[in-house]
Amino acid sequence: MSKPPPADWQLPPGVNRGLWDYLHDPDIARGYDASLAGTPLFDIDRRFVEQHCPQPGRLLDLGCGTGRLLLAMAQRGWWTLGVDLSTEMLRVAGDKAMSAGVVVHRLRANIAELDALADGSFDCVACLFSTLGMVLGAAQRQRVVAQAFRLLRPGGRFILHVHNRWFNAWTEPGRTGLLRDGLRAWTGDERGDRVMPVHQGIAGLTLHLFTRREACRLLTDAGFRVREVWPISLRADGRVRCPAWFGWLRAYGYLLAAERTS
Secondary structure, three states: OOOOOOOHHHOOOOOOHHHHHHHOOHHHHHOHHHHOOOOHHHHHHHHHHHHHOOOOOEEEEEOOOOOHHHHHHHOOOOEEEEEEOOHHHHHHHHHHHHHHOOOOEEEEOOOOOOOOOOOOOEEEEEEOOOOHHHOOOHHHHHHHHHHHHHHEEEEEEEEEEEEEHHHHHHOHHHHHHHHHHHHHHHHOOOOOEEEOOOEOOEOOOEEEOEOHHHHHHHHHHOOEEEEEEEEEOOOOOOEOOOOOOOHHHHOOEEEEEEEEOO
């Protein structure tokens, strides 16, 4: 008999019911790679990680999913550890690693609660494919970034991907969401959260959309020095043409590279 899901009050910090259901649906995990096949971001963010973390060392992937970054970096000589709340996704990552003949280490845990890992034990920490945006609440997102800072050695790099809030101005539902965001500013409520359409039968998934300034401030407040912010588009090469011309509005998201300097 399967274990019943936890009550809402028992969910891990930063996790709502929609995200819990998504992470615990084995069909989603097994079909994850196929459903996202051909997504340009998968190659773009991997190359960005390789650019900023060129020499093999120890990599921590927060929200590793089915292990695409883990395998790629392990094949380049990195010792890799992937953290995810989805048991089935971690299982898929292990199966893929075995087939590829590489070793990847896996840990089922909440990325906001990693106190069991030692300070300064990694050379690179990655949090890709808008994983940070799936963490509910500003305080919990701050905890994730603080964990990344703590776990990096001095000189280590944190690679982050976020979706751009202003990109929603191009659609009518998006503009409605931005208007609601503006109204939240008057009430003091948190801005940037968007409840996503039903995805693979899962309702209630909430994604936090960032502005460039918000993402950079989140990193610098944690103690990081931001080394590069790359606006990305939906083009195959991921580039935003003429980013100085309203790039803040046209970018689909951002890849950020930050360094722990002390």
